[in-house]
Amino acid sequence: MMDFRSDTVTRPTPEMRQAMANAEVGDDVYADDPTVNSLQEFAAQRLGFESALFTSSGTQANLLAIMCHCERGEEYLCGQSAHNYRYEAGGAAVLGSIQPQPIENDADGSIDLNKAKAAIKPDDFHFAVTRMLSLENTIGGKALSLDYQQSARAFCDKHQLSLHLDGARVFNAAVKSGVDVTQITNLYDSVSVCLSKGLGAPVGSVLLGNQLFINKARRLRKMLGGGMRQAGVLAAAGRIALEKMPLRLQEDHDNAQRLAVGLADFPQLEINPALTQTNIVYARCKSGLSKQLKDFLADKGILITAGEPMRFVTHMDVSAKDVDRLLMAIREFYA
Numbered sequence: 001m002m003d004f005r006s007d008t009v010t011r012p013t014p015e016m017r018q019a020m021a022n023a024e025v026g027d028d029v030y031a032d033d034p035t036v037n038s039l040q041e042f043a044a045q046r047l048g049f050e051s052a053l054f055t056s057s058g059t060q061a062n063l064l065a066i067m068c069h070c071e072r073g074e075e076y077l078c079g080q081s082a083h084n085y086r087y088e089a090g091g092a093a094v095l096g097s098i099q100p101q102p103i104e105n106d107a108d109g110s111i112d113l114n115k116a117k118a119a120i121k122p123d124d125f126h127f128a129v130t131r132m133l134s135l136e137n138t139i140g141g142k143a144l145s146l147d148y149q150q151s152a153r154a155f156c157d158k159h160q161l162s163l164h165l166d167g168a169r170v171f172n173a174a175v176k177s178g179v180d181v182t183q184i185t186n187l188y189d190s191v192s193v194c195l196s197k198g199l200g201a202p203v204g205s206v207l208l209g210n211q212l213f214i215n216k217a218r219r220l221r222k223m224l225g226g227g228m229r230q231a232g233v234l235a236a237a238g239r240i241a242l243e244k245m246p247l248r249l250q251e252d253h254d255n256a257q258r259l260a261v262g263l264a265d266f267p268q269l270e271i272n273p274a275l276t277q278t279n280i281v282y283a284r285c286k287s288g289l290s291k292q293l294k295d296f297l298a299d300k301g302i303l304i305t306a307g308e309p310m311r312f313v314t315h316m317d318v319s320a321k322d323v324d325r326l327l328m329a330i331r332e333f334y335a
């Protein structure tokens with residue numbers, strides 16, 4: 001089986017399983033789990049923040065961040081295609097009574113700061129109070145430029161907004177931008193990082209911020225049912241994910257590029273390999289046969305996400321050879 005649907009499908013490595021089996025644990029709701037504590041301390045230091053909180057998922061980390069920065073009746077600015085607007089079940093609105101104000105993303109994934117400025121509500125009781133701008137990096141596999149993120153920081157300072165990063169794949173962004181991850185994360189008031197995507201942990205994310213912010217997030221996490229007890233068994237794998245797995249992400253990017261270049265050889269597909277920046281590849285079926293292609297590949301034990309465009313994601317459980325097998329199977333389909 002080869003699974004190109006997402007980088008969330010990875011299985012824990014033997015080293016992770018070993019660390020999970022041997023993890024020293026305690027009750028994390030009492031802050032007594034040494035493995036969770038060690039992960040949080042390591043994450044804060046690695047990403048350049050005062051404090052960190054281990055969360056059950058990226059969705060939970062983003063929701064906590066939004067609820068920490070905004071109160072009921074307030075709003076956050078975000079991209080129309082932001083994960084924390086489109087794909088998190090409207091949690092900020094449902095559970096936080098916080099209104100999202102989406103703004104169309106530009107082709108590079110950024111949000112035009114002039115449009116963001118126009119979306120900030122005047123000080124008038126008719127409007128929700130605008131509190132925060134949320135960016136995502138990478139977004140749709142694209143890395144935001146450092147210049148843009150610096151402008152977003154200056155914009156938020158000028159307009160007294162908090163700046164949050166959905167950094168589910170921020171290590172992929174750092175690899176693509178050729179910088180240490182702290183050059184990105186230092187620009188934000190808070191960052192959420194998924195351990196369970198390209199970094200390969202089975203479960204969990206970390207949320208980063210200053211101490212006051214993380215204290216508030218810990219209270220909200222409890223309220224949302226996310227206080228976990230002997231969570232060290234999960235944090236043990238998370239620690240390996242955070243410490244070691246960023247070092248191999250370039251391989252995923254190379255495999256994605258190999259796939260993008262291979263797909264561009266098919267006249268039936270529409271794809272520009274130059275647009276593949278990290279580990280996510282998009283291609284359109286000109287004939288609209290993506291569902292048939294997906295089913296054909298599934299019969300051969302290869303999973304992809306159908307749609308317009310189709311999506312292929314590389315990760316630690318698919319190799320360059322797997323990419324070649326996928327291309328060969330697509331050739332058979334079109335033959």
Ligand SMILES: Cc1ncc(COP(=O)(O)O)c(C=O)c1O
Nearest residue numbers: 057058059060083136166168194
């Ligand atoms: C950019 C981004 N943010 C957040 C999430 C949410 O992470 P989780 O699935 O752990 O809730 C995802 C999940 O795919 C994501 O792609």
